[in-house]
Amino acid sequence: MSTTSIKMTRPDDWHIHLRDGEMLSDTANDAASQFARAIIMPNLKPPVTTTEHALAYHQRIMQALPQGSQFQPLMTLYLTNNTSPDEIIKAKQSGLVHAVKLYPAGATTNSDAGVTDLSQVDDVLAAMAEVDMPLLVHGEVTEPEIDIFDREKVFIERHLVPLTQRHSNLKLVLEHITTAQAAEFVSQSSNNVAATITAHHLLLNRNHLLAGGIRPHHYCLPVLKRETHRQALVKAAISGDSSFFLGTDSAPHVIGAKESSCGCAGIYTAKHAIELYASAFEKADALNQLEAFASHFGADFYQLPRNTQQITLQRKPQIIPAELPLGGQTVRPLFAGETLDWSCNS
Numbered sequence: 457m458s459t460t461s462i463k464m465t466r467p468d469d470w471h472i473h474l475r476d477g478e479m480l481s482d483t484a485n486d487a488a489s490q491f492a493r494a495i496i497m498p499n500l501k502p503p504v505t506t507t508e509h510a511l512a513y514h515q516r517i518m519q520a521l522p523q524g525s526q527f528q529p530l531m532t533l534y535l536t537n538n539t540s541p542d543e544i545i546k547a548k549q550s551g552l553v554h555a556v557k558l559y560p561a562g563a564t565t566n567s568d569a570g571v572t573d574l575s576q577v578d579d580v581l582a583a584m585a586e587v588d589m590p591l592l593v594h595g596e597v598t599e600p601e602i603d604i605f606d607r608e609k610v611f612i613e614r615h616l617v618p619l620t621q622r623h624s625n626l627k628l629v630l631e632h633i634t635t636a637q638a639a640e641f642v643s644q645s646s647n648n649v650a651a652t653i654t655a656h657h658l659l660l661n662r663n664h665l666l667a668g669g670i671r672p673h674h675y676c677l678p679v680l681k682r683e684t685h686r687q688a689l690v691k692a693a694i695s696g697d698s699s700f701f702l703g704t705d706s707a708p709h710v711i712g713a714k715e716s717s718c719g720c721a722g723i724y725t726a727k728h729a730i731e732l733y734a735s736a737f738e739k740a741d742a743l744n745q746l747e748a749f750a751s752h753f754g755a756d757f758y759q760l761p762r763n764t765q766q767i768t769l770q771r772k773p774q775i776i777p778a779e780l781p782l783g784g785q786t787v788r789p790l791f792a793g794e795t796l797d798w799s800c801n802s
């Protein structure tokens with residue numbers, strides 16, 4: 457008989473974009489409706505490059521939530537060529553900044569201010585290792601001659617392998633992994649190296665983006681890969697290896713910016729995230745591994761206590777709305793108009 461209800465520790469999201477301004481109240485409330493904590497990405501315009509900016513952003517997020525909300529935004533700094541070791545120490549001392557994000561310049565949305573040469577930030581990475589501040593990595597090379605489907609694999613070979621050798625004490629999360637090579641790299645690395653996996657990369661391959669018409673709402677970075685890679689990600693997520701944990705990479709862009717001659721990368725999943733992961737785990741016959749992946753391994757890696765509250769997932773169909781209002785604008789969530797088998801009572 458199939459499971460009808462799952463009671464589990466409240467999950468955390470180790471990679472999310474809440475944006476800012478008008479949208480913030482809806483994005484923050486969507487995240488808080490499911491997750492106890494979330495690692496908040498710093499790729500705002502302008503990016504969150506200092507502790508001072510991170511604390512101000514933290515305050516705006518808290519103000520966007522209802523009074524008494526238990527949701528905890530875990531802030532991050534955006535690494536640039538000019539980040540100083542002192543800024544890392546300040547960030548650590550704040551108690552609110554939990555990681556530093558590396559965007560190779562030009563790799564993704566709002567990454568223009570990112571790092572242009574990794575060898576230039578070695579002193580900052582050493583300071584991070586020293587104070588136990590994890591580095592979160594958008595792992596794609598940006599060279600135009602490298603095929604977009606190979607950019608993650610090449611980043612690992614050219615940059616990550618040497619970086620983890622130079623800084624073996626640095627905690628590192630390869631974000632939103634999309635390839636068998638990334639899963640392999642993480643599972644073979646020390647316990648200092650982990651990865652987040654999105655629901656969409658567990659559920660979709662590149663045919664869902666490109667076959668039978670181009671589907672801009674399935675476009676994200678790193679771009680969806682072929683089916684064998686999706687299968688490798690599912691295998692990693694359900695493996696019980698504590699190096700793999702949940703990170704939605706929920707990244708809203710208004711409908712007009714997605715359905716365009718040059719559409720933006722990013723998929724919005726925050727409102728139905730845990731149900732989407734439940735479908736992926738159920739398809740792999742591994743619902744029993746969901747709690748560890750969604751609610752235990754990330755907290756353990758970040759050396760934070762596991763949550764004590766619980767949520768209940770019920771086998772109760774729900775239809776994902778065709779559109780979601782986000783601060784007066786509209787986004788199309790993943791699988792808009794389709795039915796999910798699971799509903800979350802949180």
Ligand SMILES: NC(=O)N[C@@H](CC(=O)O)C(=O)O
Pocket residue numbers: 473499564565594675676677678705707708721722723
């Ligand atoms: N994942 C995406 O496709 N987009 C993210 C940026 C990122 O995480 O790379 C965004 O901020 O829109």
Ligand SMILES: [Zn+2]
Pocket residue numbers: 564594631632677678
């Ligand atoms: Zn990214």
Ligand SMILES: [Zn+2]
Pocket residue numbers: 471472473497705707
């Ligand atoms: Zn992201």
